[in-house]
Amino acid sequence: MGSTSPSIILYTNHNCPWAHRAHIALAELSLPFTEEIIDLSVPRTAEYLKVNPRGLVPSINYNGAIITESAIVSQFLADAHPSHLVKKSDEEGGALQRARISYFVDAYFSKVNSNFYPILKAQSEQEKEVEAQKFVDAVVKELEPQLQNAGPFFGGSSKLTLAEVLTGSFLLRALTIPKYEHLNLFPKSFLPNLEAKAPAFWKWAHAVIQEKSVNHIYDEQGVAERTAERVKKMIASK
Numbered sequence: 001m002g003s004t005s006p007s008i009i010l011y012t013n014h015n016c017p018w019a020h021r022a023h024i025a026l027a028e029l030s031l032p033f034t035e036e037i038i039d040l041s042v043p044r045t046a047e048y049l050k051v052n053p054r055g056l057v058p059s060i061n062y063n064g065a066i067i068t069e070s071a072i073v074s075q076f077l078a079d080a081h082p083s084h085l086v087k088k089s090d091e092e093g094g095a096l097q098r099a100r101i102s103y104f105v106d107a108y109f110s111k112v113n114s115n116f117y118p119i120l121k122a123q124s125e126q127e128k129e130v131e132a133q134k135f136v137d138a139v140v141k142e143l144e145p146q147l148q149n150a151g152p153f154f155g156g157s158s159k160l161t162l163a164e165v166l167t168g169s170f171l172l173r174a175l176t177i178p179k180y181e182h183l184n185l186f187p188k189s190f191l192p193n194l195e196a197k198a199p200a201f202w203k204w205a206h207a208v209i210q211e212k213s214v215n216h217i218y219d220e221q222g223v224a225e226r227t228a229e230r231v232k233k234m235i236a237s238k
């Protein structure tokens with residue numbers, strides 16, 4: 001499966017951090033693909049619902065097989081095209097590397113990223129400080145110990161791994177949206193606090209977001225502005 005170039009259609013939307021994972025995987029694997037942008041501002045077409053009955057992006061059509069859910073899509077691509085992203089499970093150290101990556105990604109999403117929207121939705125600076133501290137504390141407790149041997153990427157890898165494929169688009173958001181101070185989404189202390197308390201995370205995360213495969217579809221300002229709009233709507237509908 002890995003040697004000939006497969007036919008791939010990626011159903012995506014560049015503003016979606018989940019779909020963004022598939023872009024990173026495809027770029028890292030240098031796989032050519034056709035892109036179909038799904039407009040998420042309107043109901044999904046009957047045609048797209050046939051591809052993914054959940055109506056979500058991303059989905060891929062890989063040589064005629066439909067695969068949905070960003071983590072599954074990324075894992076599938078990495079498994080189908082063995083590379084620097086992850087060792088094969090029967091390779092020496094492969095099963096353990098896979099376990100380490102899965103644990104890291106689980107920690108990122110269940111313990112750290114779950115604190116992201118509460119910061120944005122908090123309305124006073126003081127409330128934002130409290131929520132932001134929870135994010136930083138979770139990074140310190142859950143991720144910092146796992147990044148001590150980053151080199152610069154997960155597990156001492158000099159190239160991106162599946163850990164970065166699955167977290168990169170979220171790191172971009174966490175590290176760039178706070179720079180747009182006028183949008184009042186994050187407390188001013190957030191980035192300096194993160195840098196001071198979680199230096200290994202800081203170094204790793206910046207190495208990740210500087211990679212072309214990670215940032216090539218990212219519209220930093222657009223995402224920041226649309227996030228502010230979405231948060232406004234969430235607060236108004238409470």
Ligand SMILES: N[C@@H](CCC(=O)N[C@@H](CS)C(=O)NCC(=O)O)C(=O)O
Nearest residue numbers: 016017018055056057058069070071
């Ligand atoms: N668990 C899904 C989440 C994907 C997801 O939430 N995509 C959003 C855009 S960021 C979407 O398609 N939303 C369309 C909708 O909810 O109607 C994955 O990882 O692929």
